[in-house]
Amino acid sequence: MRIQAALVESVGGPFTLRDVDIDEPRRDEILVRITAAGICHTDLSTRQVWPRLPMVFGHEGVGLVEAVGSAVTTVAPGDSVCLSYRSCGTCGNCSAGRSAYCQTGIHALNASGTRTDNSTPLSRNGSPVFGSFFGQSSFATHALAYESNCVKIPADLDPVLAAPLGCGVQTGAGTALNVLRPTAHSSLVVFGAGSVGLSAVMAAVAQGASVVAVDPVASRRAVAQDLGAIAALDPADVDDVATAVREITRGGTHHALDTTGRPAVISQAIGSLRPRGTLALVGIGKTAEFDIMTVMTKGIQLRGVIEGDAVPQRFIPHLIALHAQGRLPVEKLITRYPFSEIEAAARAAASGEVIKPVLTFG
Incomplete structure (x- = not known):
């Protein structure tokens, strides 16, 4: 499937929009059409040193589920979802409600640039494009995510407000x-x-x-x-x-x-x-x-x-409830940018001009 993604093609280089191909979801994967994505300091700092290029970053995605693999049971096509960090769900820490310290390896699941089998779901002109950042790489019109980092949210919640909940908030x-x-x-x-x-x-x-x-x-x-x-x-x-x-x-x-x-x-x-x-x-x-x-x-x-020591499936709904009560006014932090202006948004965040840029997708 052909999508558009923001690639970093050199160490410390800019985000550049390119057409890439994304795999169909495997049995444990969820294809999400991204409607908003926050830019986090981790995206900006990591692109300065990331060795595996070209790479698609982004780990505060929100969108609509378009397709799911055969083993996925927690979300279905049409669901609105907020994406967060990925964990294995079965190790001792995950089983004890401490998935942020997943023993399978936060690096392997979130910051290797590939799936755990070293494959990448993205390619360009037949050549690999690295991704799977935080189990999503949401600086793209579509992303592949997993049940552990995919949280169902209310359909009427503004995706721009929901995006930062996945990491920064x-x-x-x-x-x-x-x-x-x-x-x-x-x-x-x-x-x-x-x-x-x-x-x-x-x-x-x-x-x-x-x-x-x-x-x-x-x-x-x-x-x-x-x-x-x-x-x-x-x-x-x-x-x-x-x-x-x-x-x-x-x-x-x-x-x-x-x-x-x-x-x-x-x-x-x-x-x-x-x-x-x-x-x-x-x-x-x-x-x-x-x-x-x-x-x-x-x-x-x-x-x-x-x-935040948080289990996304439990904590993100709590954050949404706090926002609905007026006790977590996330909108006061946000500046909206169209996806086409991702590099300008990134520079504004790096300079301190804006607090939380959130990309919108048409």
Whole structure:
């Protein structure tokens, strides 16, 4: 079947629309006609280093099921679906409701560029095109997905609002609601007010928590306060971020969330916490240095989090319900772009001009 996809054809190269061919769905696969797709920071950072080219990225797809393989029972043609990360569904962690830490291999299922048998469902002029990114590669008019990452959603839900739920919103809101679990009597500081950080702000505010956001971009700080943050700090405007947060939260925050992955920011987050506080790390980084004595003597917990500790089939419907109640105004983060303008959307996201670009398909 001939489709149109946004290919990255060189390391760090642009998204370029090309005609490609996609396989018919195998017995465990679901063919989805994409109606909207969010652009996530992971798409942008990964294209800078991805070795297997040409490649189709995209992992916040929403669309309509067009065909299913013989083994698929949870969705049917005509269903509206939101796509998320893929997991095996059978390992110990998946069976225990911790599919974000699938033991079969998050890399093999989500970030290898191929199916698990090393085949790719995409080709161009007879040559392989790599894909299967997060079990979808949704920067295309059609994508092949799986039951583990395909969540049925209401047919009348705007696909543009649904798209970020599959990763960015799930990660931020999930880290707040599933891991940190702030209450009306607790506080949270969020470092980095992009789509993940602001989703955490929304979710924590919905629980009645006092939230502080830290970000160097004025427009993002303004959005954080519009979403209910009690303060939004520019790290360049204060002598010491950790001290400022401790003063605002009267002795230190109960919870902290870092979306940056930057060592200096992680140290600030640790310094912001009160005794027995918890820091959740969701930003991708390699190494960080911090004062071990501070962590030990204050009883601080450090917690790495993938995909908000969320099981998509359970958590995405919960996010949709929160939005319907007016408690998760995802629309305040979104800027719409036609699919044909994907590269412009990506550049706007990378520069900080927009928070969450979402592609629309005619």
